[in-house]
Amino acid sequence: MSTIELKSTDKKLRGELRVPGDKSISHRAAIFSSLAEGTSHIQYFLTGEDCLRTVEAFRMMGVKIEQDGGALIVHGEGITRLNEPSSPINFGNSGTTARLMSGVLAGLPLFTTAFGDTSLSRRPMDRVVAPLQEMGADITGREGGSLLPLAFNGKKLSGYRHELKVKSAQVKSALLLAGMLAKGKTEVIEIGETRNHTEMLLPEFGVDLDIDGRAITIEGGQQPKASDIRVPGDISSAAFFIVAASITPNSQLTIRDVGLNKTRIGILYALEKMGAAIKTDVHTHVGREPVGDIHIQSSNLNGITLDGEIIPNVIDEIPIIALAATQAEGTTIIKDAEELRHKETDRIEAVVDTLNRLGANVEALKDGIIIHGKSHLEGGVINSYGDHRIGMMGAIASLVTSNHVTIHDKDCINISYPTFFEHLNDVLC
Numbered sequence: 001m002s003t004i005e006l007k008s009t010d011k012k013l014r015g016e017l018r019v020p021g022d023k024s025i026s027h028r029a030a031i032f033s034s035l036a037e038g039t040s041h042i043q044y045f046l047t048g049e050d051c052l053r054t055v056e057a058f059r060m061m062g063v064k065i066e067q068d069g070g071a072l073i074v075h076g077e078g079i080t081r082l083n084e085p086s087s088p089i090n091f092g093n094s095g096t097t098a099r100l101m102s103g104v105l106a107g108l109p110l111f112t113t114a115f116g117d118t119s120l121s122r123r124p125m126d127r128v129v130a131p132l133q134e135m136g137a138d139i140t141g142r143e144g145g146s147l148l149p150l151a152f153n154g155k156k157l158s159g160y161r162h163e164l165k166v167k168s169a170q171v172k173s174a175l176l177l178a179g180m181l182a183k184g185k186t187e188v189i190e191i192g193e194t195r196n197h198t199e200m201l202l203p204e205f206g207v208d209l210d211i212d213g214r215a216i217t218i219e220g221g222q223q224p225k226a227s228d229i230r231v232p233g234d235i236s237s238a239a240f241f242i243v244a245a246s247i248t249p250n251s252q253l254t255i256r257d258v259g260l261n262k263t264r265i266g267i268l269y270a271l272e273k274m275g276a277a278i279k280t281d282v283h284t285h286v287g288r289e290p291v292g293d294i295h296i297q298s299s300n301l302n303g304i305t306l307d308g309e310i311i312p313n314v315i316d317e318i319p320i321i322a323l324a325a326t327q328a329e330g331t332t333i334i335k336d337a338e339e340l341r342h343k344e345t346d347r348i349e350a351v352v353d354t355l356n357r358l359g360a361n362v363e364a365l366k367d368g369i370i371i372h373g374k375s376h377l378e379g380g381v382i383n384s385y386g387d388h389r390i391g392m393m394g395a396i397a398s399l400v401t402s403n404h405v406t407i408h409d410k411d412c413i414n415i416s417y418p419t420f421f422e423h424l425n426d427v428l429c
């Protein structure tokens with residue numbers, strides 16, 4: 001098992017940083033360009049393990065995909081030219097690959113099977129399988145299609161009006177992709193706002209969507225066209241450095257070219273409410289996605305309540321927000337976040353266990369976390385739980401602990417941020 005020991009340090013964060021490309025947008029770019037006709041160039045594609053699972057799935061269906069430095073070059077030949085893979089597709093640890101690809105595989109006239117690692121095999125798939133079945137999909141799997149492995153007897157689906165039961169961009173996106181391949185019109189109605197990258201990016205590939213409040217409509221039978229795009233920096237990766245600079249005294253850091261889509265910047269709202277000194281400036285758009293720089297200075301934080309509509313917007317950032325809350329005066333209450341129990345690991349239990357091991361005073365709720373601040377963190381030995389976001393939270397904690405932090409199974413960080421430790425070393429001085 002890969003282990004790292006991070007020594008306690010008096011260093012601060014200074015200078016500038018560019019975090020890798022956005023994971024959600026990279027997955028979508030790989031999918032849309034692989035379904036497209038023509039050659040797409042995707043600059044700043046995230047080559048983390050999760051996005052490479054999506055790439056590999058399409059390679060198995062015969063799409064020629066090259067990696068050229070930080071760019072992905074996808075030679076799409078169109079939906080009808082995809083081949084049936086001769087062996088099962090491995091979705092690895094990636095929920096986004098599993099859910100979005102389910103929407104695609106259900107609607108292609110191919111037989112495919114897919115599986116995942118131990119963590120992904122525990123995560124709920126019925127949230128996509130059941131609504132796809134309403135469109136006529138023929139999907140079978142473990143526990144009635146609730147769990148991977150799944151088998152897709154792909155076919156032409158029929159358009160359907162979906163009223164979503166979970167606040168999930170993965171489910172929304174899977175159904176929009178299935179709708180794009182289906183006959184007739186598909187409508188997806190959300191129960192709350194979730195990240196909208198699918199809606200932002202599909203039109204860049206020439207696919208029409210109609211958005212009316214929480215209802216998104218897509219006509220079936222559309223063939224995407226190749227597009228050249230640039231992926232903005234991932235705010236979910238930047239989040240670790242935003243918190244690091246906020247809680248490490250005398251820090252001053254700028255993170256360049258980060259995606260600042262309003263459905264993703266809840267972390268900035270949460271930290272500002274805690275008293276963090278953060279400035280952002282949107283200086284450009286890539287496609288329809290706003291991109292800007294984030295400037296952070298260390299400051300004293302206070303506890304907050306985080307709940308309701310904002311939760312889907314910060315869902316992946318809750319572990320690192322919880323670490324920030326251990327360094328804030330007063331109590332932080334995070335609620336309405338039961339979804340955390342369905343991520344790479346049960347992130348409520350993982351965050352509570354990890355932070356308490358380091359010396360914090362944190363409690364689990366059924367749907368959230370209570371953090372009693374401010375705590376002096378001692379350090380200690382933790383396990384990433386095989387969850388990249390827990391591993392990175394532990395690494396950032398070492399900046400404020402009085403003793404070293406040992407992290408077992410740190411390699412899972414390659415899932416979303418392969419250059420994380422290099423970047424951390426680069427900005428510490």
Ligand SMILES: O=C(O)C1=C[C@@H](OP(=O)(O)O)[C@@H](O)[C@H](O)C1
Nearest residue numbers: 024096167168169170171315316
């Ligand atoms: O659509 C996406 O790219 C994602 C949506 C979120 O999951 P849910 O859709 O399950 O909320 C998020 O947690 C995940 O990291 C990426």
Ligand SMILES: C=C(OP(=O)(O)O)C(=O)O
Nearest residue numbers: 093094095096316343344
């Ligand atoms: C939950 C995450 O990803 P996924 O659902 O794609 O595994 C994440 O990156 O935090």
